[in-house]
Amino acid sequence: MYLLLQLVAIVLAFISHKHEAIAQYVPPYTSIVVPITKHTDAAKPLYSIQIMTSFVNMQYLHANFLIDIDAPLIWHDCILQWNIYPGSCPNNTLCTSPVSCNEYQCTDVRTTYSYENPSCPPVTNSSTLPGWGDCTCPVNAVNPVTGACDQVLLNYDEFTVNTSNGKNVFTGLYGAYPNAACAPSSSFASFPANVSGVMAFSSSPYALPAYLFQPLKKTLALCLPSNSSTRGVLFFGSGPYYLLPNSDVDLRSQLSYTPLLKQSDSFGYFIGIKDIIVKQIYCNILPSNTTTKLSTTEPYTTLRTDIYKRVVKAFSVATIGIPRASPVVPFGLCFKSLTRGPQGGLKFPEIDFSLENGKNWTVSVANSMKQITEDVTCLAFVDGGVTPEHAIVIGTFQFEDNFLQFDLENSTFGFSSSLLNKQTSCSNFNFTLTDGN
Incomplete structure (x- = not known):
C-alpha cells in the first residue's frame, strides 16, 4: 500500500510539474506581422497585405488582400468545394469548404453582419453544390473600389501568417480559421493587379481580429508606405514594434493616444x-x-x-x-x-x-x-x-x-504623426526571416 501511495504521489508530481511548465511557457512572439504594399494602378490608391492561404505540394500559396478597417466580412477569389481532397481543386484555384444555409453562421452573417443597401440583391437559399445536395449561404459584400454590391458565398477558410517579436520575423507560423466568403474572379476586375480579396480588420465578429487568439492581444498596428516600391508593415499583437535604423526604440514610446x-x-x-x-x-x-x-x-x-x-x-x-x-x-x-x-x-x-x-x-x-x-x-x-x-x-x-x-481591448487609438520627422519611415521594418527559438 505504501509503494502504491508513493507511485501515485510521483505521478501527481509529474503531472503538476508538466502543467506548471506549460503554464510558464511564453512563446517567442508577441504579434503576427505581414508586409503592406501600396497600389496606384486602380481608380484610387489602395493598400494590400499578403497572406498564405493554403498548403499545396509542400508549399504555401499566397494571395493579396486589400486592407479594410471598415468591412464586416473577409471575402476573396475562391470556389466552394465539398469533400476537398488532394488533387481535387483545379490548378491555380483556391478551394474552400462551404457554410450551409442551415448553419447558424449563415443566419448570423445575413441578418447582422452583411451589408444591406438598395444596390444589394436579395439573398436566397436556391443554390446548391454538385454532390452536396445542401444549400449554400450567399451574403452581401460591398466592393470598396466601386461601391457596388457583390453577392458572395460564406465558407470555412484558413489563413497563415508569420510571427514576430516586433523586431524580427520568425519562421514560426500562426494559423487563423475564419468564416470568410468566396467571390468569382470577375468581382475583382476593378482591384489593383494581383489583388484578389478584402481583408476585414474591423470590430465585426467576422473580421480577422475576432479569430486571432492568445497569446496575441487585440491590437492592430498599421504603418502604410508612401510609395509602391517599398513595403510598409502591419502588426497584430501588443508590441513592441521597431523600425530601422532606430531598432532600439519601441514605437509605442512615440505614440499619443485618444479614445476609439x-x-x-x-x-x-x-x-x-x-x-x-x-x-x-x-x-x-x-x-x-x-x-x-x-x-x-x-x-x-x-x-x-x-x-x-x-x-x-x-x-x-x-x-x-x-x-x-x-x-x-x-x-x-x-x-x-x-x-x-x-x-x-x-x-x-x-x-x-x-x-x-x-x-x-x-x-x-x-x-x-x-x-x-x-x-x-x-x-x-x-x-x-x-x-x-x-x-x-x-x-x-x-x-x-x-x-x-x-x-481594440482598451478602445484607444495611438498615433505617432509623421515618422519622417523621426528619421525613419514605414518602409524600414526588417522582414528578414529568423529562427524564433
Missing part, C-alpha cells in the same frame, strides 16, 4: 475631433466634438462642405505669400511651385487635429500637400459635400508614414 469611439451602425473605427488648427488659426468646426471616421480605402481626408471651407480659408490665410495654381480634381486649393522638386521648396504650415482628450494629431506637410506635377502642389483635403454620411473621414494619404495603433 463606436457608432451603432458601423464596425469601423472613429475618433473625436474638436477642431482643426492651421498655423494657430482655429477653424471652429461644428459640432465642437465631431465624430470622425478612420478609413483605409478613402485616399484623402474628406470634410463636410462647411468644415472644408473653413479649413481652406485658414490655409489660404496661412499661405498668403505663395502663388496659386488652378485647382486639380479632386482638390480645391493648389499652389505653383517656385522651384523644382517635392513641394517646390515651399514652406507650408502643418495642420493639427485637436482631439477630444486634449491631444493634437499633427498632420505634417508630407501628409497634407500632394505633389501633382513638378510645378503644382495641392492641399490634400477634399470637399465631401453638404450632407455626407460622416462629417470628417481621415484617409490614407494622411496615414502614410505615420504609425497607428488600434487597441
Whole structure:
C-alpha cells in the first residue's frame, strides 16, 4: 500500500510539474506581422497585405488582400468545394469548404453582419453544390473600389501568417480559421493587379481580429508606405514594434493616444475631433466634438462642405505669400511651385487635429500637400459635400508614414504623426526571416 501511495504521489508530481511548465511557457512572439504594399494602378490608391492561404505540394500559396478597417466580412477569389481532397481543386484555384444555409453562421452573417443597401440583391437559399445536395449561404459584400454590391458565398477558410517579436520575423507560423466568403474572379476586375480579396480588420465578429487568439492581444498596428516600391508593415499583437535604423526604440514610446469611439451602425473605427488648427488659426468646426471616421480605402481626408471651407480659408490665410495654381480634381486649393522638386521648396504650415482628450494629431506637410506635377502642389483635403454620411473621414494619404495603433481591448487609438520627422519611415521594418527559438 505504501509503494502504491508513493507511485501515485510521483505521478501527481509529474503531472503538476508538466502543467506548471506549460503554464510558464511564453512563446517567442508577441504579434503576427505581414508586409503592406501600396497600389496606384486602380481608380484610387489602395493598400494590400499578403497572406498564405493554403498548403499545396509542400508549399504555401499566397494571395493579396486589400486592407479594410471598415468591412464586416473577409471575402476573396475562391470556389466552394465539398469533400476537398488532394488533387481535387483545379490548378491555380483556391478551394474552400462551404457554410450551409442551415448553419447558424449563415443566419448570423445575413441578418447582422452583411451589408444591406438598395444596390444589394436579395439573398436566397436556391443554390446548391454538385454532390452536396445542401444549400449554400450567399451574403452581401460591398466592393470598396466601386461601391457596388457583390453577392458572395460564406465558407470555412484558413489563413497563415508569420510571427514576430516586433523586431524580427520568425519562421514560426500562426494559423487563423475564419468564416470568410468566396467571390468569382470577375468581382475583382476593378482591384489593383494581383489583388484578389478584402481583408476585414474591423470590430465585426467576422473580421480577422475576432479569430486571432492568445497569446496575441487585440491590437492592430498599421504603418502604410508612401510609395509602391517599398513595403510598409502591419502588426497584430501588443508590441513592441521597431523600425530601422532606430531598432532600439519601441514605437509605442512615440505614440499619443485618444479614445476609439463606436457608432451603432458601423464596425469601423472613429475618433473625436474638436477642431482643426492651421498655423494657430482655429477653424471652429461644428459640432465642437465631431465624430470622425478612420478609413483605409478613402485616399484623402474628406470634410463636410462647411468644415472644408473653413479649413481652406485658414490655409489660404496661412499661405498668403505663395502663388496659386488652378485647382486639380479632386482638390480645391493648389499652389505653383517656385522651384523644382517635392513641394517646390515651399514652406507650408502643418495642420493639427485637436482631439477630444486634449491631444493634437499633427498632420505634417508630407501628409497634407500632394505633389501633382513638378510645378503644382495641392492641399490634400477634399470637399465631401453638404450632407455626407460622416462629417470628417481621415484617409490614407494622411496615414502614410505615420504609425497607428488600434487597441481594440482598451478602445484607444495611438498615433505617432509623421515618422519622417523621426528619421525613419514605414518602409524600414526588417522582414528578414529568423529562427524564433
